[in-house]
Amino acid sequence: MSLLEVEGLRVRLPTTRGLVTVVDGVDYAVEHGEVFGVAGESGSGKTMSMLSLLGLLPDGAVVEGSVRFGEHDLLRMPRRRLREVAGRELAMVFQDPLTSLHPMLSIGRQLTEHVRLHLGLGRRDAERHALASLTDVRIPDPASALRAFPHQFSGGMRQRIAIAIALACRPKLLIADEPTTALDVTVQAGILRLLDRLRRENDLSVVLITHDLGVMSAIADRVSIFYAGKVVEAGSCEAVLSTPRHPYTRALLDALPHPEGLQDKPLVAIAGAPPSPGAIPSGCSFHPRCAYAQESCLHHVPPLVAMGDRLLACPIDPLVER
Amino acid sequence: MTTAAVVVRRRLLPSGGFARFVLRRLVALVFLSLGITFVAFVLTELVPSNAVATNLGEQAAGDPAAVAAFKHHYGLDKPFPVRYAIYLDHLVHGDLGQSTLTHGPVTHDLAQFIPATGELALYSILFASIVGIGFGVIAALRRNRPTDHVLRVASLAGISMPTFWIALVALYVGFFRLGWFPGAERLDPGTNPPPSITGMYTIDALLAGNWGLFVQALHHLILPALVLAAFNVSLLTRFTRSAVLEVIGNDYVRAARAKGLPERTVVLRYIVRGALPSVVTVLGLVFANVLTGAVLVEKIFSWPGIGQYAFQAAVNVDVPAIAGVSLFVAVVYITVNFVVDILYGLIDPRIRIT
Ligand SMILES: Nc1ncnc2c1ncn2[C@@H]1O[C@H](COP(=O)(O)OP(=O)(O)OP(=O)(O)O)[C@@H](O)[C@H]1O
Ligand SMILES: [Mg+2]
Numbered sequence: 001m002s003l004l005e006v007e008g009l010r011v012r013l014p015t016t017r018g019l020v021t022v023v024d025g026v027d028y029a030v031e032h033g034e035v036f037g038v039a040g041e042s043g044s045g046k047t048m049s050m051l052s053l054l055g056l057l058p059d060g061a062v063v064e065g066s067v068r069f070g071e072h073d074l075l076r077m078p079r080r081r082l083r084e085v086a087g088r089e090l091a092m093v094f095q096d097p098l099t100s101l102h103p104m105l106s107i108g109r110q111l112t113e114h115v116r117l118h119l120g121l122g123r124r125d126a127e128r129h130a131l132a133s134l135t136d137v138r139i140p141d142p143a144s145a146l147r148a149f150p151h152q153f154s155g156g157m158r159q160r161i162a163i164a165i166a167l168a169c170r171p172k173l174l175i176a177d178e179p180t181t182a183l184d185v186t187v188q189a190g191i192l193r194l195l196d197r198l199r200r201e202n203d204l205s206v207v208l209i210t211h212d213l214g215v216m217s218a219i220a221d222r223v224s225i226f227y228a229g230k231v232v233e234a235g236s237c238e239a240v241l242s243t244p245r246h247p248y249t250r251a252l253l254d255a256l257p258h259p260e261g262l263q264d265k266p267l268v269a270i271a272g273a274p275p276s277p278g279a280i281p282s283g284c285s286f287h288p289r290c291a292y293a294q295e296s297c298l299h300h301v302p303p304l305v306a307m308g309d310r311l312l313a314c315p316i317d318p319l320v321e322r
Numbered sequence: 323m324t325t326a327a328v329v330v331r332r333r334l335l336p337s338g339g340f341a342r343f344v345l346r347r348l349v350a351l352v353f354l355s356l357g358i359t360f361v362a363f364v365l366t367e368l369v370p371s372n373a374v375a376t377n378l379g380e381q382a383a384g385d386p387a388a389v390a391a392f393k394h395h396y397g398l399d400k401p402f403p404v405r406y407a408i409y410l411d412h413l414v415h416g417d418l419g420q421s422t423l424t425h426g427p428v429t430h431d432l433a434q435f436i437p438a439t440g441e442l443a444l445y446s447i448l449f450a451s452i453v454g455i456g457f458g459v460i461a462a463l464r465r466n467r468p469t470d471h472v473l474r475v476a477s478l479a480g481i482s483m484p485t486f487w488i489a490l491v492a493l494y495v496g497f498f499r500l501g502w503f504p505g506a507e508r509l510d511p512g513t514n515p516p517p518s519i520t521g522m523y524t525i526d527a528l529l530a531g532n533w534g535l536f537v538q539a540l541h542h543l544i545l546p547a548l549v550l551a552a553f554n555v556s557l558l559t560r561f562t563r564s565a566v567l568e569v570i571g572n573d574y575v576r577a578a579r580a581k582g583l584p585e586r587t588v589v590l591r592y593i594v595r596g597a598l599p600s601v602v603t604v605l606g607l608v609f610a611n612v613l614t615g616a617v618l619v620e621k622i623f624s625w626p627g628i629g630q631y632a633f634q635a636a637v638n639v640d641v642p643a644i645a646g647v648s649l650f651v652a653v654v655y656i657t658v659n660f661v662v663d664i665l666y667g668l669i670d671p672r673i674r675i676t
Contacts, residue, residue, distance in 0.1 A: 054580055087582010100573040104595055104670050116370075116580040149671040165581070 002029040009065035020278040024229035038228030088118040091166035094177040097158035101150040108146035133164040156187035228285040236309030292318040358652040419642030428646035437521025439627035445547040450554035458562020480556030503545040506624035546623040561604040569596035606662040
């Protein structure tokens with residue numbers, strides 16, 4: 001049984017123009033101990049689909065579908081109980097480490113408060129626990145780090161601390177929302193290696209959100225490609241990224257500076273801009289930007305169906321190697 | 323230990339950094355105070371009044387010996403820098419000159435009137451802070467819901483209505499029509515004030531264990547204190563609301579919720595704490611507002627405080643009294659600013675370092 005099963009997830013957010021659909025019927029499952037990658041352009045609904053699992057959507061948001069996490073049905077739980085369960089077993093690391101730590105609370109406070117709450121540890125034990133957590137993510141001099149404040153650390157160190165906080169209660173699933181986007185490349189690699197090691201050591205599943213396919217191919221086991229609130233292609237990381245079959249996945253890969261094995265190909269930006277929620281094109285939402293679009297793409301919403309080694313939402317399948 | 327380690331140790335020690343932070347602010351405070359005494363001194367020098375005549379009275383001013391003694395005492399026969407030095411010397415000995423109106427030493431007058439204003443300001447500021455910050459937080463948490471709309475309209479009204487008008491309406495309704503509150507003075511006529519310790523009647527009454535007197539003093543305080551607070555409640559509500567709204571969308575608030583902390587902890591520890599620096603800035607403003615508002619409110623409620631004293635001094639060109647009040651007000655202002663600075667440092671560790 002998978003650890004996390006998401007079915008028909010639909011998220012609508014309130015705007016001045018009424019409710020707008022930002023996640024439109026998403027299915028995926030995360031297995032025990034794997035790294036599950038989610039990729040897609042900015043605004044494709046990656047973050048919102050994750051926040052809905054934790055009950056952290058903005059006020060007035062409407063969520064439909066079902067989310068099973070272990071034995072819990074996350075969307076049908078009272079808000080209070082969801083906080084408790086999610087707080088202990090489901091952790092999240094946010095995109096920008098500069099804003100995800102409270103600037104006025106000490107690292108020690110931010111690293112122990114939920115541990116004391118969820119694991120019922122006393123102050124001393126929680127502090128010992130926090131020291132171990134900081135050592136785990138390789139923070140030098142953890143004892144003084146506990147008394148320090150976020151501004152005294154670099155971005156990379158802060159992200160390590162954020163990861164330590166997220167993992168302090170030994171969750172089963174870690175959602176990492178673009179954990180390295182705000183960091184420079186050398187630091188990125190360190191954070192990714194850290195995530196990978198922690199996953200192996202702690203029997204942890206990771207959902208890794210990123211729009212960097214290079215990062216994705218380095219550590220993900222399986223991936224889902226999001227476009228305008230829908231999954232357009234999903235499968236093993238290797239299959240999807242080495243032989244993409246959805247024109248959008250292909251375009252994303254072509255937009256990468258130097259993906260492995262493709263150094264000789266020219267760099268291509270994806271034509272046009274992603275549609276804004278509330279103004280999603282009819283039929284296949286990618287058709288205005290798609291080089292292979294046909295008449296039928298304008299009228300029929302392509303379902304996500306099994307095609308050989310993957311799931312694909314493109315009935316034309318122009319890239320398949322026949 | 324290597325130098326790098328020393329630097330790290332130093333930056334990680336909040337207490338040492340904080341002591342130095344306070345010390346630096348204190349040094350600045352001393353220079354500011356000196357500057358202010360200078361301005362107050364120049365003020366007394368500039369006002370074209372016959373200091374000898376006003377201070378000694380017409381009769382003594384005719385007596386050369388008295389005039390010479392007076393001039394010598396205040397150094398009026400000396401050059402400017404020496405006069406300033408003498409002024410400072412008198413100042414540290416608590417001598418601000420004689421009030422031409424009360425014919426008593428200005429320091430004595432100040433000591434008598436300041437506690438009355440202090441008491442009024444204390445209750446007014448306490449009320450404004452608690453209610454204003456509370457309303458602001460509630461409005462932000464309930465943004466765009468009915469509670470928020472009601473609070474927004476109320477605070478807009480509180481900001482737009484002039485204090486003198488609120489005072490008159492409060493006096494008319496609370497005293498004249500309903501008769502719920504006394505309309506003037508600090509105590510009922512004929513009541514003896516409690517033995518003076520702080521000069522604030524409510525506190526002195528409590529210290530003397532006189533519960534009835536405490537209630538009476540409080541009863542007299544309520545109306546003027548509320549009137550003085552009205553504008554500031556509105557100001558704090560509006561500023562706190564927007565400060566909280568700015569914090570509320572932050573990732574660190576989301577992260578706190580993701581950690582499964584109870585909502586109460588998220589609001590108090592994460593949201594309100596994050597909004598505090600902006601709120602403290604406004605609190606400094608509130609202090610200033612209360613001081614200026616006191617002149618008006620004291621006049622309308624016949625409150626024998628520093629505001630009334632300043633008013634009388636001004637209309638009677640009582641220069642030593644004006645200078646004394648100015649000095650007092652300036653000292654209050656810089657002290658408030660100093661306290662606000664220190665509060666910033668206490669609240670926000672990022673400020674201590676820079
Ligand atoms: N509070 C909100 N109210 C209404 N719409 C919102 C709100 N927050 C985000 N959106 C919209 O929802 C859509 C999905 O946003 P989401 O943050 O999930 O995108 P994302 O895939 O995570 O993008 P990125 O890579 O930039 O983080 C976006 O088009 C965004 O404009
Ligand atoms: Mg995002």
